[in-house]
Amino acid sequence: MGDVIVADNLVKRFTTKKRVGLFRSYSEIVEALRGVSFRVRDKEIVGLLGPNGAGKTTTIKILSTLLLPDSGSATVYGYDVVREAQKVRKVIGIMLSVEKGFYGRLTGRENLIYFGSLYGMEKQELEKRVDFLLELVGLKELGGSDRLYEEYSLGMKARLALARALLKDPPVLLLDEPTLGLDPPSARRIRGLVRELASSEGKAVLYTSHNMFEVELVCDRVVLINKGVIVADGTPDELKSMLPNIRTLELHLKKVPEGLVDEIRSFGLEVREPLQTPEGLYVLKVLARKPEEVVDDILRAAVSRGVDVVRLKIEEPTLEDVFVYFTDRGVKD
Amino acid sequence: MSTLLIEVLKIKNLFRLVRAEMLLVYADFFRRKIVMITYLAWPYMTTTFMLMIGYAVGSPQAFAERVGVEPALFLIVGSYLLFSSMSVVDDIMWRPIFDESVGTLPYIISSPAGVVLHYLSIPIPRFVLSLVLGLTTLFPVLVVLRGLSGVLIGLIVMFISVVSVATFVPLATALGLGLYVAGGENWRAINFLRPLLLILVGVYYPRWLMSLPLYIVSSLIPPAHCVEVVQRIVVGLAEASTITVSLVLALFLGLAYSPGMLRATRAWELRKLREGVKT
Ligand SMILES: Nc1ncnc2c1ncn2[C@@H]1O[C@H](COP(=O)(O)OP(=O)(O)OP(=O)(O)O)[C@@H](O)[C@H]1O
Ligand SMILES: [Mg+2]
Numbered sequence: 001m002g003d004v005i006v007a008d009n010l011v012k013r014f015t016t017k018k019r020v021g022l023f024r025s026y027s028e029i030v031e032a033l034r035g036v037s038f039r040v041r042d043k044e045i046v047g048l049l050g051p052n053g054a055g056k057t058t059t060i061k062i063l064s065t066l067l068l069p070d071s072g073s074a075t076v077y078g079y080d081v082v083r084e085a086q087k088v089r090k091v092i093g094i095m096l097s098v099e100k101g102f103y104g105r106l107t108g109r110e111n112l113i114y115f116g117s118l119y120g121m122e123k124q125e126l127e128k129r130v131d132f133l134l135e136l137v138g139l140k141e142l143g144g145s146d147r148l149y150e151e152y153s154l155g156m157k158a159r160l161a162l163a164r165a166l167l168k169d170p171p172v173l174l175l176d177e178p179t180l181g182l183d184p185p186s187a188r189r190i191r192g193l194v195r196e197l198a199s200s201e202g203k204a205v206l207y208t209s210h211n212m213f214e215v216e217l218v219c220d221r222v223v224l225i226n227k228g229v230i231v232a233d234g235t236p237d238e239l240k241s242m243l244p245n246i247r248t249l250e251l252h253l254k255k256v257p258e259g260l261v262d263e264i265r266s267f268g269l270e271v272r273e274p275l276q277t278p279e280g281l282y283v284l285k286v287l288a289r290k291p292e293e294v295v296d297d298i299l300r301a302a303v304s305r306g307v308d309v310v311r312l313k314i315e316e317p318t319l320e321d322v323f324v325y326f327t328d329r330g331v332k333d
Numbered sequence: 334m335s336t337l338l339i340e341v342l343k344i345k346n347l348f349r350l351v352r353a354e355m356l357l358v359y360a361d362f363f364r365r366k367i368v369m370i371t372y373l374a375w376p377y378m379t380t381t382f383m384l385m386i387g388y389a390v391g392s393p394q395a396f397a398e399r400v401g402v403e404p405a406l407f408l409i410v411g412s413y414l415l416f417s418s419m420s421v422v423d424d425i426m427w428r429p430i431f432d433e434s435v436g437t438l439p440y441i442i443s444s445p446a447g448v449v450l451h452y453l454s455i456p457i458p459r460f461v462l463s464l465v466l467g468l469t470t471l472f473p474v475l476v477v478l479r480g481l482s483g484v485l486i487g488l489i490v491m492f493i494s495v496v497s498v499a500t501f502v503p504l505a506t507a508l509g510l511g512l513y514v515a516g517g518e519n520w521r522a523i524n525f526l527r528p529l530l531l532i533l534v535g536v537y538y539p540r541w542l543m544s545l546p547l548y549i550v551s552s553l554i555p556p557a558h559c560v561e562v563v564q565r566i567v568v569g570l571a572e573a574s575t576i577t578v579s580l581v582l583a584l585f586l587g588l589a590y591s592p593g594m595l596r597a598t599r600a601w602e603l604r605k606l607r608e609g610v611k612t
Contacts, residue, residue: 014608057612066439067609089445096612100436105361117353118444118451120346164440176612 004172004204005040005063009072012058012228032058034228035072045198045205047219049212049319051327055228056208057096060176063206064094076172093165095175098158098182104150108139108160111149116167126167133163138189155186162190166197173197173205179214191218212319222319224326231326239322241290249291251284252277252311253302260284263301267294281310346446350454358458372462376412376470383408409474410490410567411560415531417463417494418501418556421456422530425502426509426523428455429601439610442602449598452506460498467491489566493559496580500555500587507593510601533557539564555590558583 012033017025033055040046048056061067063074065085073080079087102111109130116126134145137159144156152160158178165173175194179187195218197203209215215222216236224232224239232239256274264271264286272285288294291314302309362369387404432438441451471490475483512522533551535543540551540561551557558579565571 058609061439061609061612064439065443066606066612068606086445086447089443092443094439094443096439097436101440101612103357103435103437105364106357110356110360114353114356115440115444117349117356118441118446120349120445123352 002041003039004042004044005038005046005074005076005206007039007059007063007072007074008037010036010059010062010069010074011071012055012062012067012069031228033062033069033072036225036228036230037072038223038230038233040204040206042204043198043202044221045194045207045219047215047222048206048208048225049210049215049222049323050208050225051210053227054225056210056225057176058228059225060094060096060174060206060208063088064092064096064174065089090168091170092172092174093168093170095161095165095173095178097176098161098178098180099154100157101161102149102157102164105148107146107148108152108156108163109134109145111160112163112167115164119168121167129167129169130163133166136166137163137193139163155182158182158186158190162193169201171203173203173207175205175207177208177210179209179211187214194218212323216319224323226327232322236319236322239319240317243317243321243325247288247291247317248315249286249288249295249298250311250313250315251286251298251302251309252313253282253284254308254310256282256284257305257307260301260305260307264298267297269294347450347454350446350451351457354454355458355461358462362462373466373469376409376416376466379412380405380408383412403478406474406478406567407564409470410563413463413467413470413490414494414497414556414560414563415534416466417460418497418534419527419531420459420463421498421501422505422509422527423523424456424459425452425505426526429510429513433611436612438605439612442605442610448602449595452510452594452598453502456498456502460495463494463498464491467494486566490563493563493580496583497556497559500559500583503587503590503594504555507590507597510597511593514597514600514604530554534560535564539568541565552582553586555583555586558586 010033012031014030014032015027016030018028019025036055036059038046038048048059050056058067062069063076063081065081065088068082073082075081076088077091079091081088102108103114106114112130112133113126116130121129134140139145139156139159142156142159144152144160149157149160162175162178165175173194178194179190182190191214194205194207198205198220207215207219219236221233221235222239223230232242234242253274261271261274261284264284270287272287274282274284276282286294286298295312295314299309299312362372384404429438432441442448444451467487467490471487472484475487477483479486508526509522512526516522533547533554534557535551540548540557543551562571562576562579565575
């Protein structure tokens with residue numbers, strides 16, 4: 001199976017009412033999605049990254065068969081999300097909210113049993129699975145399995161929500177901001193589990209977030225969405241390389257020998273005139289799109305001339321730079 | 334109609350759903366003692382109040398002359414039937430609002446079982462509870478008032494309450510979800526439907542003494558016929574033929590409203606999918 005999730009030109013408009021006083025109101029159309037297309041392949045974790053109101057939840061809901069698109073289409077595991085919703089429902093595990101979605105007067109275990117029954121699982125298999133999952137997400141070690149959901153901390157609620165998504169051991173996971181508001185240990189546990197599930201069990205995961213740091217940690221590929229449009233799609237590295245600003249390689253040298261600058265320039269790189277630091281070191285700045293590809297050549301050129309490289313620094317653009325670059329551009333459009 | 338049959342044939346799924354619903358309802362019931370106590374005391378309380386009001390404005394003899402039976406018996410049986418039927422309306426009308434507010438609705442709608450089957454399963458646990466309530470309410474009172482024959486009456490009343498609830502679910506679902514589709518979810522809709530049904534079902538007043546227009550409207554509500562049967566039995570006006578006709582009418586109405594239930598459920602689901610199930 002190649003593409004597990006295919007979204008093709010999804011469009012969704014919501015009609016909302018603007019209220020003016022008690023009696024007057026007029027309709028307003030919100031374009032939540034304006035032609036969203038992307039793919040998620042087998043065993044792949046794709047991060048759907050975007051600012052508030054970008055359309056992440058709307059996309060997840062359409063793929064979860066909880067919202068009908070106005071136009072465009074999407075398939076999950078080969079099934080159409082509108083025409084074959086029932087089949088889609090059998091192959092997805094969903095997590096739509098960290099802080100709600102369970103019955104407060106049932107324990108974590110009972111909640112899982114409840115939803116497992118809804119999903120048509122047999123009693124014995126279900127009980128075993130629930131026990132396994134409570135252990136897996138770390139609710140057992142937190143002593144949460146048999147406590148009422150209404151007494152749960154946010155971290156415990158999130159873990160239970162992930163456990164529910166895994167009840168049927170589905171090949172596809174759709175997770176909407178699964179670590180929103182969690183403390184580092186809980187967030188780490190969830191991220192670790194998601195990575196583990198993709199690599200060892202081959203699950204395909206769509207993971208929304210507006211946390212760049214997290215997406216870079218978890219996802220193989222990032223789809224950037226802004227104002228209902230996909231503005232970029234690629235691995236974190238690919239996205240960074242799409243930035244026009246060239247990165248800087250900074251070399252700190254004891255001296256700058258004859259010919260070194262010329263040789264580096266001969267690689268087709270731009271080199272700034274060396275500067276001297278108070279400690280008597282020379283700083284050579286080389287501008288490159290991909291410094292890591294030329295760093296070997298530069299070091300060899302320096303060493304062959306008998307200079308010690310005291311320090312070497314590459315200024316990396318972050319995914320945040322990518323995010324800001326693409327979402328700002330979206331605003332200007 | 335045939336689609337309803339298909340749904341009902343998924344009996345194994347239904348069984349699973351009912352078990353899940355029982356877990357949900359009983360956890361609350363048994364863990365909160367106060368819920369349990371008020372529940373069991375409710376019919377006694379209503380009957381007491383009704384009797385107190387009754388004694389204040391008239392005499393029990395007047396009631397007995399008019400209706401043909403002592404008021405305590407009439408009212409306790411009525412309260413019981415009302416309670417079992419109303420809890421069905423409450424369950425069905427309340428759950429969509431509740432599930433939406435606690436965020437469980439998306440997981441229910443996206444479960445392969447389907448919403449129709451889910452709605453069939455929702456009232457069952459509470460109805461089973463109401464049978465227990467029958468044991469604690471009906472039998473003590475009936476035995477005190479009627480001796481051993483009270484046990485028989487109690488059994489008949491309980492059997493008829495099963496028919497009443499079963500035939501009521503389609504109408505209650507069609508009305509409840511239909512109202513939500515037309516006007517958006519609002520828990521006040523419950524307050525609107527409840528007293529209306531309460532009057533029409535004719536629990537506190539014998540149906541055969543209703544005015545004609547009221548009688549006709551109430552004839553469209555399945556439990557009204559069941560209530561009438563029970564009232565006739567209690568009063569001693571029962572004939573095998575009238576009982577049969579009433580029960581057959583109730584069953585017929587239950588079936589007749591089933592397509593409406595299916596349509597309302599589908600329309601409600603579609604509405605949710607159009608505007609997006611809230612998370
Ligand atoms: N049911 C609805 N009715 C009206 N407008 C809606 C509805 N659901 C979403 N929207 C609007 O659609 C747009 C996209 O919302 P969506 O929830 O998909 O954003 P998001 O990317 O998930 O944002 P966040 O990071 O805040 O969760 C927003 O402008 C939102 O106000
Ligand atoms: Mg969102």
